[in-house]
Amino acid sequence: MTTLPQPPDILSPEFAADPYPAYRILREHYPLFHDKGTDSYLLSRYEDVARAFREPVFTTDNYEWQLEPAHGGRTLPQMSGREHAVRRSLVAPAFRGRELREKFLPVIERNARELIDAFRGDADADLVGQFATRFPINVIVDMLGLDRADHDRFHGWYASVVGFLSNLAQDPETAAAGRRAGEELAAYLRPILAERRAAPGDDLLSGLCTTEVEGTRMNDQDITSFVSLLLAAGGETTDKALAALFRNLLAHPDQFAAVRADRSLIPAAFAETLRYTPPVQMIMRQPAAEVTLSGGTVPAGATVTCLIGSANRDERRYARPAAFDIFRTDLTTATAFSAAADHVAFALGRHFCVGALLARTEIEVGANQLLDAFPAMGFAEDAAPADEGVFTRGPARLRVRLGPGEGAARTAGAAGTA
Template sequence: MAESPFSILSESFGAAPDRYFSRLREQSPVHYEPSIDSYFLSRYRDVKRVLTDHEAFTTETLQTRAEPVMRGPVLAQMTGAEHTAKRKAVVRFFTGEALRHQVRAIRANAAELVAPFLTRGEMDLVNDFGKPLAVQVTLEVLGLDKRDWRRVSGWLDGVTEFITSVALTAERRRHCLERASALEGYLVPIIEERRRRPGEDLISALCAVEFDDVVMSNRDVTALITNVLVAAVEPADKTLGLLFRHLIEHPGQLAEVRRDPALLPAAIAETLRYTPPVQLIPRHAENEVVLAGTPIPAGATVFCMIGAANRDPDAFSAPDTFDIHRSDLGTARSFTAAAQHLSFGSGLHQCVGTAFARAEIETVAALLIPLLDQVRYSPGFRYRETGIYTRGPAALRLDFTASTKALAARP
């Protein structure tokens, strides 16, 4: 492997990762970062192999990357009967009639949250709307009080920072662990109450799950609740902001979606491919392996670069073009385990909240697109994204005219 001064941890990469994707795939498809002793894969075929070969590449890295703030093992660390039992309990609340009920709640929450901004004709779609909505609707699924969303969001920021930081200082590590401890302190009394008086919510269901004839401990339930919070909140608010960014910057495609709302799922699927909110997925190499001619030692941490893989010309035609009509994506399968893009992972540990994420983003976008007429960036606004592990708009300040026709049609 050729030596290179380039670093994925550099400010230049962090400012615009997509500028470096083709260079990485062509010149350094297995890129080594010595400061964190990790390997970064950028080609689609290599990333797909790592994500689907669960024996050669395990989720052992999550013991140090996630478990300290999750307060216990999460679904991605589990296999076999344990994984099946616990995943089934979670998935039941994100599919079928439960999901249809949640869609109604999502629509009601979104309408309530956007209402104060309609007369102003301006809002920050990310910070005024997307982030609070994502936390509030997830709290409702769990059976938690959505009025606690600000506190929970603050704690969750620490959890997410710990998991998604490629390099974390000792001070930030302490901060994140303190936030995780505060979230656990909030959840445990609620878990104990649901054990005594179960309801129809996800926390009550998790409290009743048995594995090897033993119910989960408070710590196990806390870990899965935190797992759901991170999985449901992080991708949703980022994807919504990214979707609007791309449609605003491609006004012809926005006009098509306005005329034909049936194109909205394709626009969301293309947003996920073009700018996935989760850019890196870590794995642990169980044995020495050779990828793209480069030996990776046993025990190494391997980061799958989802953004780079989704822009690989071997997987997608004209991959650096945002196109809601592309024929090689397959909208119908883009939210399933058969998805061509890798934005939800792949294989056994595909994101558990895929169906919920699709329903949430589709529901909210279907409400907002006809409602926000003549939507555009606010004067002076400069678009900026942050993050290399998860990535999305730092803000999205929009000006618009509230459509009187759409207002009248709202339930």
């Protein structure tokens, strides 16, 4: 007789150190499990998580307590129906198509280059502390047309808001810091919004102030809440994904060499990183009615925790799911950054991440410029750094040895495009 393993504790130190063995146990033996520590039902299989993201019965009503206190108001993930469609139409154009390429690509390129220039010529660097954590936040500040001297202030607000959203253990100091960051950010933005409404510019913040869809415009609270969401969601995904991308590639030298030789593989490497080590490990939903899933039934109004890190390694969905393989055939790069993705790192359906293409652009620019600047790169420490975190997860540091080369001149020469 086989002994059934104990259900894992997702708030335990063992889970924080490495959640993937626990995910396997959940998928195999407890596909629907009520976790007392978070008072939520854990979904661990790909099929169930995909249903929770796609089916309208799964609402985002839980965001009223999970997101709203830090963001200072309702945000896109909380909305549904016409309200969601109109508000998404107000913000989406800046994150896709011609506006992203023509208006904001130079901003992305300039910020990557400036950060790399700060450690160009060094023998080693921490790609997390010196690049990945700064890059997406600096880009967002510049897209909004805000004072570049405030990059550090925004980085602090970003860290506090992300801490609030990741606070599964409900630490009161972390919660208070997140709420305070949201209030400070809103107070900083309000006078600037008045200026942009009176004299709009060509920046994202002016666009948010002036764009109208079906007779609807965003008010000050809409905009300050969206900026807070943009910092948290846009920063965290790109920050941790970029660090994990290089960690994963450096840990697989043959694949790293292939990407260095053929830069068109960067999107595939990013997509596989999102599947293999997703920056956001879990997202919550709340069913409006009783729902039957693998392993049982979830009552209406309960909190459901969709374990993205588990679903993306489901043996029922992927061949060799525990292997990092940028050449896998069961992950389609062409759709990996759309609502039709073969992974669930950006969610799916109507609440698919509005900034997915911005994240892809930042990853491509950042990776290309790093590879151009440093044709020699390897781990500076004995082993690849492990990921850290529970709600969000990624390397806390990534020290690499660096070497200069002819690519540095090509990167510096791109300054004229900014």
